[in-house]
Amino acid sequence: MTLCILTFILFSQTLIVGFSNALNVTVTPYPWAWHPVGENASLWCSVSQKRRPDSLLTVRWVFSTEPGHEQVIGRITKSGAAHIAANWSHRGDLSSDNLDRGHRYRLTLHDLRLTDQGHYICRVQEVARHKSRWTAVSNGTAATQLRVSTFMISEEKKLFSWKLFQDLYLYAVLLCCVGILSLLIFLLILLCQTIFQKRRSRALVMRVQVRLTCYQISLAKRKEKETSRQRLPQLFL
Ligand SMILES: *[C@@H]1O[C@H](CO)[C@@H](O)[C@H](O)[C@H]1NC(C)=O
Ligand SMILES: *[C@@H]1O[C@H](CO)[C@@H](O)[C@H](O)[C@H]1NC(C)=O
Ligand SMILES: *[C@@H]1O[C@H](CO)[C@@H](O)[C@H](O)[C@H]1NC(C)=O
Numbered sequence: 001m002t003l004c005i006l007t008f009i010l011f012s013q014t015l016i017v018g019f020s021n022a023l024n025v026t027v028t029p030y031p032w033a034w035h036p037v038g039e040n041a042s043l044w045c046s047v048s049q050k051r052r053p054d055s056l057l058t059v060r061w062v063f064s065t066e067p068g069h070e071q072v073i074g075r076i077t078k079s080g081a082a083h084i085a086a087n088w089s090h091r092g093d094l095s096s097d098n099l100d101r102g103h104r105y106r107l108t109l110h111d112l113r114l115t116d117q118g119h120y121i122c123r124v125q126e127v128a129r130h131k132s133r134w135t136a137v138s139n140g141t142a143a144t145q146l147r148v149s150t151f152m153i154s155e156e157k158k159l160f161s162w163k164l165f166q167d168l169y170l171y172a173v174l175l176c177c178v179g180i181l182s183l184l185i186f187l188l189i190l191l192c193q194t195i196f197q198k199r200r201s202r203a204l205v206m207r208v209q210v211r212l213t214c215y216q217i218s219l220a221k222r223k224e225k226e227t228s229r230q231r232l233p234q235l236f237l
């Protein structure tokens with residue numbers, strides 16, 4: 001068990017040493033860059049620190065659309081000379097700056113096409129002279145993804161504003177519809193209420209009239225009775 005742990009620690013330490021031996025390479029923009037068709041795009045590959053002060057760097061820019069399928073765009077030799085592949089020569093540009101701290105390599109692609117979409121990989125190798133021969137000391141790799149869209153920026157903006165306008169228009173129409181509908185419902189309720197009230201008042205009037213006529217009739221009957229009662233004694237007299 002202890003042996004296991006010890007070997008594990010040793011193994012992880014060698015791993016860490018192995019990693020720290022690698023060059024710190026970064027590509028920007030990262031993780032992806034977005035450009036419309038027809039624009040120029042620039043990608044930067046930075047190497048923050050070399051392993052050895054007397055060493056030189058060689059850089060290779062590689063294009064890949066799928067894993068295992070790579071095309072070399074161009075390379076920068078240890079003397080700083082840029083060589084671009086024949087079929088990229090009229091489309092791309094390579095340059096390098098030596099900064100105070102580290103190095104920076106630029107890849108510019110002109111007049112972007114949809115087929116330029118993919119991964120752009122920067123492979124850096126640090127070489128040093130060893131017994132009058134240049135040998136690799138360390139290396140590092142970084143990549144970013146380029147996305148190319150069919151719309152120009154202005155078109156995209158236009159499309160966006162048109163869509164926004166359409167949405168606003170839709171909302172306005174919807175709001176209007178809701179307003180009209182609620183107004184109609186309100187009017188309907190008002191109409192129903194007035195009709196109901198009218199009917200009720202008419203029924204009340206009718207009831208009052210009926211009672212009145214009933215009362216009148218009973219009054220008339222009573223009067224008749226009274227007169228007949230008054231008449232009877234006269235008749236008998
Ligand atoms: C690598 O370099 C970048 C700057 O280029 C820095 O931000 C980052 O911390 C470095 N990473 C390591 C592991 O040194
Ligand atoms: C792209 O680069 C070319 C060459 O440097 C330049 O002539 C052109 O104006 C650039 N296009 C854009 C959209 O910046
Ligand atoms: C460039 O040439 C290589 C062969 O040298 C080929 O495999 C690759 O497909 C070509 N790329 C383009 C964009 O034509």
Ligand SMILES: *[C@@H]1O[C@H](CO)[C@@H](O)[C@H](O)[C@H]1NC(C)=O
Pocket residue numbers: 021022125136137138139140
């Ligand atoms: C990069 O360096 C490692 C050791 O640091 C080595 O094993 C590997 O083969 C190197 N790769 C290239 C492409 O030089």
